[in-house]
Amino acid sequence: MMTLEEIKRDLDFLPEAMVEEMLSKxxxxxxxIGANLQKLNSLKAKVREALLNLGVIRDFADVVRQKSYPTTVGVDGTRSRIMQLSMDTAAVAAVAVEGLVPPREEKIWPKPHHIVKIFQLEHSPVTDELLRGLMFSCELELACKAPHRVVMLDGSYTSILVATGQCLKQRDNGPEELRNEVESRIKQTLENFRIVLTSPKIDQIFVALPKYTERKEVISLLQAEGLTDPILERIDDRGLLTICLKSQEFIGPLPLQKPQSPWHLTGVPEEYISIREEIINAMNELHVVYIKPSPVHPVLRAEIGRNIAIDERKLFILLQALLEQTVVPGIFEPYPLYIADVFVKHVHGSLLELREAAVSDMSRVNNLNLTDYFLLLHDYRSREDFE
Known part of the structure; x- marks a missing residue:
C-alpha cells in the first residue's frame, strides 16, 4: 500500500487542472461506494437470516472436538522482468515460510525454503506466459516438499491451472533458456499439482487461499432460494460474508463454482495425459469454505480437495490452522502467507540492484564502449526516477 507521502508526491507532480478533475470525479x-455499502448494510440481516434458515452457518467453537495445534507453512511466488533495450533480465522466485510455531511437534524440513532462478533472455511476446507458469511450478515444488500438517498456497487453484496451461501451450516458443527450463519441469509440475489438489497423505492438508475472487457460491445459493437484490450482482462471496458472519463462524464445504466451459489443461505432452485427467477430475471435485477469523478480519476463502471436504476431522484441523494463523490485527491473511508475500515483493527491486551492480562491474572490462553498453542495458522506457 502506498504511503501518504507517496500519494502526495504523485499528486504534486500532476498538472493542477488534471488533479482538480480527478478530485471531482x-x-x-x-x-x-457509500450508496452500495448502505444497500449492503440494509440487506445484511436478511442475508444472515436466510443462511441460518438454510443451516449452512456453523460456529467453529460448537464443532471442534480437540485442539491439535497443527504445523503450518505458507507458499508464495513472484516473477519479475526487466525489459531492456537489447535483451530482458527476468527472475522467478518462490518462498515457503513457517507459520506461528505450535507448542510442540518438530518436523525435519529440508533447506532451502526458497527457489530462485534468473535468466538473460532475448525479446519475446510469450515470455510472460512462460515466466508465470514457472512461478507456479516453483510454488508447487516447495509446497510438496514441506512436511507441515497444513500447507497454504497464495491464490486460487484456477490461477495455477490456467497459468500452467498457457505456459505449456507456449513451451515450444519464446527464449530457449525458458523453453528448456519449462521442458525439464513438466512431469514434476503436473505430479505436484495433482498432489496439491487431492491431498493424498493422511496427515497433510493442502489449501489455496485467494485474496481476490469473483466467485459466488453462497450468493448463488441465496438467489436459488429466492433472495434477489441488484447489489448481489455487484459483490462476491467474500465481500458479502465479511459483514454477515460473526467471529469464528464458517460456511461450507460447498462445491466450487464451475466455469462456463469445462476445466481444461492445454499443451500437456502425450505421455502425461493420464496425470492431466487426474488434475481435471480433481478440479471438478474442489470445494470451498468461508471462515471469519475474528471481528477485525475479513472472511477467508479456502479452496480444498474432496478428501478434505468429506472428512470433518481434516476440515476442523484446517479451520483451526486458519484461525491460529490469522490473529494479528491489520494482517488480513494467515501469517505465513503474509510473510511470504512480503519476501517475494522485494524480488523485483533486488533484481534491479543486481543489474546495476553488473553494469558497474562491466565498466572494468576492456574494449567496451561504455556509452553503447549503458544504452543497450537500459530499460526500454524511462523509469520514474528519470534516469
Whole structure:
C-alpha cells in the first residue's frame, strides 16, 4: 500500500487542472461506494437470516472436538522482468515460510525454503506466459516438499491451472533458456499439482487461499432460494460474508463454482495425459469454505480437495490452522502467507540492484564502449526516477 507521502508526491507532480478533475470525479465515485455499502448494510440481516434458515452457518467453537495445534507453512511466488533495450533480465522466485510455531511437534524440513532462478533472455511476446507458469511450478515444488500438517498456497487453484496451461501451450516458443527450463519441469509440475489438489497423505492438508475472487457460491445459493437484490450482482462471496458472519463462524464445504466451459489443461505432452485427467477430475471435485477469523478480519476463502471436504476431522484441523494463523490485527491473511508475500515483493527491486551492480562491474572490462553498453542495458522506457 502506498504511503501518504507517496500519494502526495504523485499528486504534486500532476498538472493542477488534471488533479482538480480527478478530485471531482473521485467525489462521485465515493458517493456511489457509500450508496452500495448502505444497500449492503440494509440487506445484511436478511442475508444472515436466510443462511441460518438454510443451516449452512456453523460456529467453529460448537464443532471442534480437540485442539491439535497443527504445523503450518505458507507458499508464495513472484516473477519479475526487466525489459531492456537489447535483451530482458527476468527472475522467478518462490518462498515457503513457517507459520506461528505450535507448542510442540518438530518436523525435519529440508533447506532451502526458497527457489530462485534468473535468466538473460532475448525479446519475446510469450515470455510472460512462460515466466508465470514457472512461478507456479516453483510454488508447487516447495509446497510438496514441506512436511507441515497444513500447507497454504497464495491464490486460487484456477490461477495455477490456467497459468500452467498457457505456459505449456507456449513451451515450444519464446527464449530457449525458458523453453528448456519449462521442458525439464513438466512431469514434476503436473505430479505436484495433482498432489496439491487431492491431498493424498493422511496427515497433510493442502489449501489455496485467494485474496481476490469473483466467485459466488453462497450468493448463488441465496438467489436459488429466492433472495434477489441488484447489489448481489455487484459483490462476491467474500465481500458479502465479511459483514454477515460473526467471529469464528464458517460456511461450507460447498462445491466450487464451475466455469462456463469445462476445466481444461492445454499443451500437456502425450505421455502425461493420464496425470492431466487426474488434475481435471480433481478440479471438478474442489470445494470451498468461508471462515471469519475474528471481528477485525475479513472472511477467508479456502479452496480444498474432496478428501478434505468429506472428512470433518481434516476440515476442523484446517479451520483451526486458519484461525491460529490469522490473529494479528491489520494482517488480513494467515501469517505465513503474509510473510511470504512480503519476501517475494522485494524480488523485483533486488533484481534491479543486481543489474546495476553488473553494469558497474562491466565498466572494468576492456574494449567496451561504455556509452553503447549503458544504452543497450537500459530499460526500454524511462523509469520514474528519470534516469
Amino acid at each position: 473521485q467525489k462521485e465515485v465515493i458517493k456511489r
